[in-house]
Structures are given as C-alpha cells and as structure tokens.
Amino acid sequence: MRWTRRAAVALTAATAVASALAAGVVLAQVAPAAAVPPVPVTPAAPIRLALIEGLSGPLGNGGEAVFRNLIWATERVNARGGVKLPGGARRLEIVRFDSKGSVEESLSMLRAATDQGIPVVLQGNSSAVASALIGALDKHNTREPDRRALFLNYAAVDPALTGAQCSFWHFRFDAHTDMRLAALVEVIAQDRNLKRLYLIGQDYSFGQHLREQARAMLAQRRPDLQIVGDELHPLGRVKDFLPYATKIRASGAQAVLTGNWGNDLTLLIKAAKDIGLDARFYTFYGNALGVPGVLGEAGVDRVLAVAEWHPNVGTVDSERFYATFRQRFPKPEHDYLHARMQLMVEMLAAAMEKAGSTDPKAVALALEGLRLDGRPLGVAHQGWMRPSDHQLQQPLYVSVMRRAGEAGTAHDNEGSGYGFRTLRFLDAAQAEQPSSCRMKRPY
Incomplete structure (x- = not known):
C-alpha cells in the first residue's frame, strides 16, 4: 500500500491522541501552533526580610519610622532589578512582625519568622530586645542549620552586643554607645x-x-x-x-x-x-x-x-539623597531618615550578590570585611564591616x-x-x- 505524507501525519496524530486517551489524559482542543500563547514565566520568589519591631504601643512611632526607611531602601534595590543571583534576580520584601516593644513578644516573633524560613531578621529599637534575639538565634541556628537566619541590627547600641555577646550571626550597622x-x-x-x-x-x-x-x-x-x-x-x-x-x-x-x-x-x-x-x-x-x-x-x-548623617551635611551626594527621600515621603511628619539603614540594605544586597546565595552563612562570610561606598547608589554614606566583631565602622x-x-x-x-x-x-x-x-x- 502506498502512503502519502499527509496520511502518515494524520495517522501519527491519531495514534498520539488514542494513546493519550488510553492513559486517561484529558485533552483540550488544540489551537493551531501559531495561536498558542507563550507560557508565562513565574517570577522568582522574593527574598523576605523579617522586621521585628515595636509597631504599636508607646514607642510605635519609632517602629513605623524605621519601617519607612527600610521600605524605601528595598524599593531602591528593587527598582534597579533586585538582588542579582545565579538563578535570576530577586526582589527584597519586608515582612512586618509587631513585637509591641516587648522582649517576650520579640522572641515569639523570631520563632514565627524562622518557622517561615525567613533568612534575615531586622531589629534595632532596644538593646534588651537585641540581646535576647542574639541569644535565641544562636541556639536556633545550631539546632536547625537548614533554617538559619542572620540578624541585622540598625539601632541597638549597647557595646556588649558586639563585645561580650558577639555572635557570628549578628551584624550591627549603627555606631555603638x-x-x-x-x-x-x-x-x-x-x-x-x-x-x-x-x-x-x-x-x-x-x-x-x-x-x-x-x-x-x-x-x-x-x-x-x-x-x-x-x-x-x-x-x-x-x-x-x-x-x-x-x-x-x-x-x-x-x-x-x-x-x-x-x-x-x-x-x-x-x-x-x-x-x-x-x-x-x-x-x-x-x-x-x-x-x-x-x-x-x-x-x-x-x-x-x-x-552617622544628617540632612545638612551639605555635600552634593547628601543633597540628592535627601531630596529623593522627601519626594518619596513628602509629609513633614515622615521626615526621619537614617543613612545607616539605607547602607545596611545596600550592603546586604551586595553580600548576597558576592556570595551568589541567600544562605545566611554564605552571606555572613561575604559581609565580613565588606566595604561599601553608598554614594554611587544614591546613599550619602559609606562603611566597612569589621570582621572581628561585626561592628560597622563609619x-x-x-x-x-x-x-x-x-x-x-x-x-x-x-x-x-x-x-x-x-x-x-x-x-x-x-x-x-x-x-x-x-x-x-x-x-
């Protein structure tokens, strides 16, 4: 029997359909190849950062001011494409955990953050809270090496935190007491x-x-x-x-x-x-x-x-930095800007890119000794992370x-x-x- 090419193609298609039906596969009506829409690419999951801070209560105004600083810092990293990693760029995302200014509640929030697998914890308003978090995180990271987390501290300034209590997992970005x-x-x-x-x-x-x-x-x-x-x-x-x-x-x-x-x-x-x-x-x-x-x-x-900085430093970089923040937060009552918080997020992103990973241990090693001049990134600040105690020099x-x-x-x-x-x-x-x-x- 002579087979035409058209007949062979038809038989092949029919055989494929029959095989699929026999296997229990439900087939949708197939459109011509030219009309098939492209498969959407799923964006990479964000890198989540847990903000554990008093966001309510008598000191809640300070916590909300910190949140504005950190939101702006992550927005600026995300606007230039996010953190560039081997598997593709990933944006930063702040997850809020309200500690109400309490040590006990802060420890509870830390457990909630690590249970979710969040790799970075941010806190600063209270050295007592910071001390408790360092101790708890040291124990957690030892017990559960697959769910470790870093602690980045932007404001808790008791020198003991990078002195007697110093921890590999803790980095301080504020000048201590x-x-x-x-x-x-x-x-x-x-x-x-x-x-x-x-x-x-x-x-x-x-x-x-x-x-x-x-x-x-x-x-x-x-x-x-x-x-x-x-x-x-x-x-x-x-x-x-x-x-x-x-x-x-x-x-x-x-x-x-x-x-x-x-x-x-x-x-x-x-x-x-x-x-x-x-x-x-x-x-x-x-x-x-x-x-x-x-x-x-x-x-x-x-x-x-x-x-570490104030709006009247007077340099060209400082003026540009401050003007950009005021555009983002134009209300006078939101005028509470800290260059160190911006530098902290920039250094975290740089360390992740240097490590090629979000793994807390790899990021910690990349942060040690890192020098970053934030001025080319729009941050009117620069610093060096001293490896011996993880205290930013600025x-x-x-x-x-x-x-x-x-x-x-x-x-x-x-x-x-x-x-x-x-x-x-x-x-x-x-x-x-x-x-x-x-x-x-x-x-």
Whole structure:
C-alpha cells in the first residue's frame, strides 16, 4: 500500500491522541501552533526580610519610622532589578512582625519568622530586645542549620552586643554607645565654661552602660567637670517627666547628657522647656522624631545630637539623597531618615550578590570585611564591616539645633522650622573604638 505524507501525519496524530486517551489524559482542543500563547514565566520568589519591631504601643512611632526607611531602601534595590543571583534576580520584601516593644513578644516573633524560613531578621529599637534575639538565634541556628537566619541590627547600641555577646550571626550597622559617646565627649571637653552636668537615661542595658561609660570618659577628658545628678527611669513607661526636669533644674546643671530615644526623649525635653530649664542637652537622638518640633526656639544652640548623617551635611551626594527621600515621603511628619539603614540594605544586597546565595552563612562570610561606598547608589554614606566583631565602622557627625535657613542649616526637621548644623565631624578611623569580641564561628 502506498502512503502519502499527509496520511502518515494524520495517522501519527491519531495514534498520539488514542494513546493519550488510553492513559486517561484529558485533552483540550488544540489551537493551531501559531495561536498558542507563550507560557508565562513565574517570577522568582522574593527574598523576605523579617522586621521585628515595636509597631504599636508607646514607642510605635519609632517602629513605623524605621519601617519607612527600610521600605524605601528595598524599593531602591528593587527598582534597579533586585538582588542579582545565579538563578535570576530577586526582589527584597519586608515582612512586618509587631513585637509591641516587648522582649517576650520579640522572641515569639523570631520563632514565627524562622518557622517561615525567613533568612534575615531586622531589629534595632532596644538593646534588651537585641540581646535576647542574639541569644535565641544562636541556639536556633545550631539546632536547625537548614533554617538559619542572620540578624541585622540598625539601632541597638549597647557595646556588649558586639563585645561580650558577639555572635557570628549578628551584624550591627549603627555606631555603638561608646562610639557615639566619645564623639559627644569630644565636644563637651572643648566647652570650658561647662562645670556642672546631669546624667539621665533609660533603665535597661543601654542606659546602664551609657551611665557608667559616661562617667569613665568624662573623668578622663574633663576631671574638673562636676556630675550633679545621675538617674535612670523606666523605659517607655514615664508619661510625665516634669518631676525629672524639676530635679535637673534644682541641681544647678548647665547641661544634660542622655541616651533617651522615642517618647522618652521627646517628653523629657518638652518638660524641660515647660519649666524654662536653661541647659544644653547632649543627646544621641535629639535630631529625631518629633524633638525639634516640640522644642522650637528653646532648642536653638541648646540641643546637640550625634549621628552617622544628617540632612545638612551639605555635600552634593547628601543633597540628592535627601531630596529623593522627601519626594518619596513628602509629609513633614515622615521626615526621619537614617543613612545607616539605607547602607545596611545596600550592603546586604551586595553580600548576597558576592556570595551568589541567600544562605545566611554564605552571606555572613561575604559581609565580613565588606566595604561599601553608598554614594554611587544614591546613599550619602559609606562603611566597612569589621570582621572581628561585626561592628560597622563609619563616620559620625555631632550637630547642634539651629533655625532653618541660617548658615549650615538649609533643611529643617519635620517642617518645624528648625534643623541641625554640623559642629564636629569624625571620620571612620576617628570614630573607631577597640573591641573585646571573642567570636565563636560555625566552622
């Protein structure tokens, strides 16, 4: 029998259909080949980052401000294609876990994050929480090596976290207490008119260390300076700081040194303003979240702050960086930007790309010793991750509150009409402090 080519093709197709039907396969009506739509490519799963922070309660405003910073940082990485890995680029995604500012709730949120296999944890507002997370994560990573996680810390500044408690899995991107304090003491030491100083802080690990270290540094640099008060108060629970401000005034203090943050700082300085306390405030966070607006004219030349960056640094890179953030968050009350948080996300992305992986151990090894100049990426900051203790080395600025529009104060804070002008700049080498870390490595 002669077979035509058309008949052979038809028989082949019929045989294929019959075979499929015999196997129980349901066949859809087949369109001509030219009309078959392309199979959509499934996008790569995002790299999830767990933000464990107090997003409600008395210090929730600070947590939400952190969230805005981190969202902007991840958006900027994602806008240029995400994290480029061998299997394809992947975007970053923030997953919120509300710890309500509680250590116990933070540990619960850590378990929830690791149960979901999230490889990176972010936290910072409270050294007590950070300490608990480090201990819990060390145990978790030992017990469950297939579900390890890294802890990136953007604000918990107790030196013990990268000192006595230092962990391979923990990296700090903020300048710790001793680094910030040394910068403030440099300015205090130059003020020879200052004779009487009051110490006040929050009663937990950070505040307790600051109190002790302040006394030690001041005794070295200003042995003539009289400390006329030394007090700790409960963290986040004081609603009325008037009794504290009254004691400060009664002591005859010319200046106050405090590490207070969040509402504990805002309410303290507001109480000082309300009773007309004529004193300078040397602060870690006096340029942040509501303080300039509360102080107004009373803060001019009286409130000093120390940070890795501020909006009036004045360089071309800084101006561009700040302008871009204000475009993203135009509301004045959202004016709370930290260059270190942007650099943290950029360094994480760079470490993942260097490691070619999101595996926490590989990323940790890539982060160690990493130097990143964020300026080409639109971040007005640069840093080096010291391998010995995982403490970021970075420049610091001491600044003083001034009226916006005056020399050196082009930008205000939160639409208050008041901003900060640089008094003292310390490069990374000047800001560096020795480490006591004896790190145990997982290999």
